[in-house]
Amino acid sequence: MAAGKNVERITDAIRTNTGFGWHEHDPALFEGTERFFRQGYLANLxxxxxxxxxxxxxxxxxxxxVADVGCGHGASTLLLAESYPMSKITGFDYHDRSVDLARTxxxxxGLAARLSFEVAAAADFPGTEYDLVAVFDALHDMPDPLGAAQHIRQSLKPDGTFLLVEPYARDTVEDNLNPVGRQYYTASTVVCVAHSMTEEPRTALGAQAGETRLTELLxxxxxxxxRRAAETSFNLIIEARP
Structure with a gap:
């Protein structure tokens, strides 16, 4: 696992309750994370x-x-642009190196004319009157997921939609003790929660938040x-409206 390349620093961050930012990881983690989730997007989005x-x-x-917030290398953003050529789509991510790669x-x-990428955080990305704002497998990593969701709510048209895709989880720990849940708990500890702890309010929502907690936050x-619009073995797909 790419996160293991920083295991001593991550261990110290967990021990001291200081957090470890996504941008501090080895670049192999960014590539591996995209490879893991991209297949689900290709098959289902x-x-x-x-x-x-x-x-x-x-x-x-x-x-x-359309805004794709926390877009990373742009797997979901590119897929949306390829599939809906009439739409104008912008991908936002706070991580500048990921944005550079997504632009490339x-x-x-050949999508640069109708697709753009900008460096911006989820809580203050620019633009209003979006028809659709999407966050793919990223809200739970954020130090302030509520603040991000509030900003998304304000950025939408009155009839707009927030598409939230999150790692699949049930609402209790015991119901997540399965092969997928165990994998997500492991990654969440060293990547997701570790990043969430880097800034206030340090929510530490984690990859296994579950539908009830996510619904309350929204x-x-x-x-x-x-409402839950769809699901797979690996993802919850939630639709939220103003």
């Missing part, structure tokens, strides 16, 4: 997740304004309609 959202597929096909991939794919952020 356009074929089943987007169609499971109320009216979103039609909006994207007609031309929508967009240019190589309601606290101002969303009035929250």
């Amino acid at each position: 356009v074929s089943s997740w987007i169609p499971a959202l109320d009216g979103v597929d039609a909006k994207l096909a007609a031309g929508a304004k 991939r967009a240019a190589e794919a 309601h606290d952020a101002g969303f009035t309609r929250v």
